[in-house]
Amino acid sequence: MSGSQPSALIARLGILFMLGLLAGCARGLPPVDHGPVLALSSDTESFVMDQRRMQLDPDSPLSAFQLLDTGRDAFTVRAALIEAASHRIDAQYYIWNDDDSGRYLAGRLVTAADRGVQVRLLLDDINVAGKESLFAMLEAHPNIAIRIFNPSSSRNGAGRWLSFITDFDRINRRMHNKTFVVDDQVGIAGGRNIGDEYFDEDPQLNFRDRDVMVLGPLAADMTRNFEAYWNNRWAYPLSQLYKLPDSEQAVYHLSSLSRATTGPLAFKTALPRGRAGAEQLLETWFAAMIQAEGELVFDPPPENPDAPANTPRATANALFRLTEAARSEILIESAYLILAEAQLEGLDNLNNQSLRVTALTNSLATNDLVPNHSGYARWRRSMLEQGITLHELRPDAPACKRWVTNRQACDQGMVSLHSKAVVFDRETLFIGSFNVNLRSIYLNGETVLIIRSPELARTVAEDIDDALKPENSWQVTVGADGRMVWTSQNQEWHREPEVGFWRRAASRMLSWLPIEKYL
Numbered sequence: 001m002s003g004s005q006p007s008a009l010i011a012r013l014g015i016l017f018m019l020g021l022l023a024g025c026a027r028g029l030p031p032v033d034h035g036p037v038l039a040l041s042s043d044t045e046s047f048v049m050d051q052r053r054m055q056l057d058p059d060s061p062l063s064a065f066q067l068l069d070t071g072r073d074a075f076t077v078r079a080a081l082i083e084a085a086s087h088r089i090d091a092q093y094y095i096w097n098d099d100d101s102g103r104y105l106a107g108r109l110v111t112a113a114d115r116g117v118q119v120r121l122l123l124d125d126i127n128v129a130g131k132e133s134l135f136a137m138l139e140a141h142p143n144i145a146i147r148i149f150n151p152s153s154s155r156n157g158a159g160r161w162l163s164f165i166t167d168f169d170r171i172n173r174r175m176h177n178k179t180f181v182v183d184d185q186v187g188i189a190g191g192r193n194i195g196d197e198y199f200d201e202d203p204q205l206n207f208r209d210r211d212v213m214v215l216g217p218l219a220a221d222m223t224r225n226f227e228a229y230w231n232n233r234w235a236y237p238l239s240q241l242y243k244l245p246d247s248e249q250a251v252y253h254l255s256s257l258s259r260a261t262t263g264p265l266a267f268k269t270a271l272p273r274g275r276a277g278a279e280q281l282l283e284t285w286f287a288a289m290i291q292a293e294g295e296l297v298f299d300p301p302p303e304n305p306d307a308p309a310n311t312p313r314a315t316a317n318a319l320f321r322l323t324e325a326a327r328s329e330i331l332i333e334s335a336y337l338i339l340a341e342a343q344l345e346g347l348d349n350l351n352n353q354s355l356r357v358t359a360l361t362n363s364l365a366t367n368d369l370v371p372n373h374s375g376y377a378r379w380r381r382s383m384l385e386q387g388i389t390l391h392e393l394r395p396d397a398p399a400c401k402r403w404v405t406n407r408q409a410c411d412q413g414m415v416s417l418h419s420k421a422v423v424f425d426r427e428t429l430f431i432g433s434f435n436v437n438l439r440s441i442y443l444n445g446e447t448v449l450i451i452r453s454p455e456l457a458r459t460v461a462e463d464i465d466d467a468l469k470p471e472n473s474w475q476v477t478v479g480a481d482g483r484m485v486w487t488s489q490n491q492e493w494h495r496e497p498e499v500g501f502w503r504r505a506a507s508r509m510l511s512w513l514p515i516e517k518y519l
Helices: 004-026 047-055 071-084 100-114 132-139 157-166 217-230 247-259 274-287 314-325 341-348 370-386 407-412 438-443 454-467 501-511
Strands: 063-068 088-093 118-124 144-149 179-182 186-190 205-208 211-215 235-237 290-298 329-334 356-362 389-393 414-417 420-424 428-432 447-452 473-478 484-488 491-493
Touching: 047 071, 047 186, 047 211, 047 274, 063 071, 063 217, 063 274, 063 454, 071 100, 071 179, 071 186, 071 274, 088 100, 088 217, 100 118, 100 132, 100 144, 100 247, 118 132, 118 217, 132 144, 132 247, 179 217, 186 217, 186 428, 186 447, 211 217, 211 447, 217 290, 217 447, 290 314, 290 454, 314 341, 314 420, 314 428, 314 438, 314 447, 329 454, 341 370, 356 370, 356 414, 356 454, 370 389, 370 473, 370 501, 389 414, 420 454, 428 454
Parallel strands: 088 118, 118 144, 205 414, 329 356, 356 389
Antiparallel strands: 063 211, 063 290, 088 179, 144 235, 179 186, 186 211, 290 447, 329 420, 389 473, 420 428, 428 447, 473 484, 484 491
């Protein structure tokens, strides 16, 4: 045996030993026993209960719906609902940013908690890093409880990133659901997270997104969605993951956070001041709501996050059923769009030659995540060959000024598509947190509303039609020579438009990898 062989063997053993140690450090946390689940009353008197009685027949199964199409409306209505809350606020989000809008809404939650409202905030762990101080501050309030879904055992540094490798299957099961429910009577579901870029408040990048406000029976279904995750054994109280401030620090920081929301504000929208102003604003919104038959579908949290995720989840199956029932047209608006072999075969098996499928998604120029675009690009030609009409958003779309109520941001920045909606035959609307991609189909927890309202369906369809116009998007086709072609306003491009070499190269290289399920 040569002298180099023992050295090589020792080096290999050392590497294996270190990997074993690191894997041990990154092993998931044990599940939590939350104890008995307490039944919560849903019929206590409140402003929103009064509004439900005024707007809806108590014997009717219908709910009332209103689209929140701009970030400004979405921000204002959420703020007003916090002011109007009497008993409970349940908020479930994939992302809650520690920026101006995130801190404002957090400060108003503190004020609501001060007057006795019970606040429960449920967050996915994937985006908590860097915002721990804000959430620890909130958790210190006796009327605010925060839980983190599916956390990694390592809370910061290299160990946190290592867990994505050593605990890959579990870490990929994310809570992407987004709901906001007040007093069990009114709720908001849709695509928006909490942050400046979702509320038309970012100077550079703002998302075109959609939410729906719901009054009536489906709000209680949103609460059941929330409870399924809140009581899940993989939802950890924040106090088990982070050190909370002591009582003196907590009082100081909470009062500072609350006071910051009562002084002069730098927001571009006028937010409701006090309960009377909030109720007056909400009365206008409630009076304009549309009554319709609806259904809320959500993916229950996995009992075992380590188990293989090879079966479409509840929201995906609901989408498939609607697809099978479609007669003439399906319009898709999805920030991240990936239909792979199984889904394309499903479309092929519909045996409906008259069915037209049109999709709007981000271009490489507007996508906030290059890897996500690469997964779409990997299957783009196959989708076109299947007969799907594809359009990609332009970064200079004039429609930005209708979608984003911040003209300066449209002139100096960029709009990116973040909305997730599918319209069937201009009669039924499928809307929520579900992207039409493999991650939403197999891995994420999602929440969607199925609304059978021609009026709402047509409203969304007409807005998508507008986005499909040549000034707002590029249509992508396969040319006679077999090359991809982007067309808009009598111009053609034979490579991804409006992006530089390195962004294009990164997307191309990533598209060679079979990782689209995880994007």
